[in-house]
Amino acid sequence: MNPTLSPANLTEIRNEEVVYQNPLLFLKIWEIKHDYPQCGLPDPWTWHWHKQVEFLVVTQGQLGIQTKDAYTVMEAGDVLLLGSSQPHRTHKYSEAPLHQIVFQIDLTQHFDLSTLAYLHLFSELTHSLEPFNELFRSNSAVRAKAYQLIRQIHEESQTRTIGYELAIVAAIKHLLLLLLRNDKRDLAGLTEDSGISRLRPALNYIDEHLTERITVEDVCRILNLSYHYFIKYFKKVMGLSFIDYVNYKRIKKAERLLLTGDLSIMEISYEAGIQNMAQFYKLFKRYNQCSPKEFKQRLRDHTEVQDEQPVGAITELRTACP
Template sequence: MPNAIDTHADAVNEKVVYQNPLLFLKVWELEGVERVRRATDAWHWHYHKEVEFLAIFEGGLEVQTMTSLTTLGPGDVMVIGSSRPHRTWSLNGKPARYLVFQVDLVRHFDQSILPYLHHFSELTSPLEDLNYIFEASPAARNEAHALISEIYDETYRGKTGYEIAVSASIKRLLLLLLRGDDRGVLRGTEEAGIARMRPVLDYVESRLGEKIAVDDVRRLLGMSYHHFIKTFKRTMGIPFVDYVNYNRIKKAERLLLTTDLSIMEVSFEVGIWNMAQFYKLFKRHNQHSPKEFRQRMRN
């Protein structure tokens, strides 16, 4: 085991390369002693913006986060929140076989489930606090293990429609966490708050190709500028500007995949008239330029 006094001050910010840029995930299997670092080796902290799930098949794994040291065995599952420093090593230096599933959960919140985004924002509690669900409920643990396995199998088989299957499994995983949270770790917004914001959400969706000003939307709710900014973030779990940009980029992705519009035309269609800004926002969300995204998906 690494030195107990080690800190995460030198943690490495790991860039996750997605296997499919539309699914925003990476999933793979680790197996064998040669793939698992021994406790005597130097093992540095690392983190990434993606949420990470671990599903153990054989052997044992120790996982250290900023707040806990957990020993996992066959059948166990663990979740590690976004940008949470962590490190792992095999138990007693013996071989282990397990799945690592890293996913940008935010990208899987479409309009139908966007009201639940705030539950998973980690504004007040890291998702790591949800591991009690797997520890307390064998049924929840088994279901989560099966879902992660399904995501892995579908991704590597790559059959027609696997994207639909993977997306569905991710949503089932979100539902499992949401309904299994008896302690209220995922304290989201009330339905009344979302209902109040509905005119704003509809306004944004219908005007993505236009300039969207805070002054225009705050009047829909009869709020002052600062009151609206605070209320929107508290309700949706994301700043208003980020929400608008997120939806602009999602529309841009669809246009790049389904039309022959030039990149400049796509940028204008989603209401971004500064090409430098469009490239910057697109790459922030996809880790690829618009041209790379289109080529990669069409190939």
């Protein structure tokens, strides 16, 4: 089997509304079983995204998954973490039965006053969650423990034995601690109090008005802060300037729109709130090391599923720009 991604596979991107099984736990977890022999890329092969973080666990068979950066084949025992709002699409890779657990969760809701200092490490506003996937690939013990914890959360959510909420919360905290203590980045050097909660109204405003002109004065009024204090505070908390953050969010929106294959580059630039095409190309290349056209072309024509994948480890085929 060697299917190739083609323009016909590039369809609209769907914003998936996640309905929590328990609103107080801010999560949804369930098992999907595909026992039929049919496999390969569906037509259409649709993209979707959601605000919640998603963990994927394969318990049997092989699962193919594509994000904007890579095509990955998961085997039984593998774990993959998808960041908030990250577009992705999956398919059954081989004829063997496929069983997988899908775990969607708002991680930010699982921090209280005693653990708030670590929120910024998982909020994705200043630090990507992608390095955790490299951790799963390179550290079999961490991968096995994460696999076990997610299966435990699924079992507790199904049986709902008395106290299951406590068991689920404990397993989630254990999962976060597992990632935190095994991450090879210098997390100790990062600020302990991100202040993101104070900036939340401004961040929400940016998300809701990306297609419009956004100024520092707009968000200063929302937070009731002076111009100079705000720009210094924002840089300290977020690790980048206000303008750089807005541009980053706009390019991320442009990436999602490019995945649809429907809009022209100019239309995507306008939808992302960037009216100057030269500026759009400059910003896009800064974040992706290639032009929007090259980014789109790679997704269309240069991602292939390999004929054979090694068993027992996640195989990743890079599709991002070189």
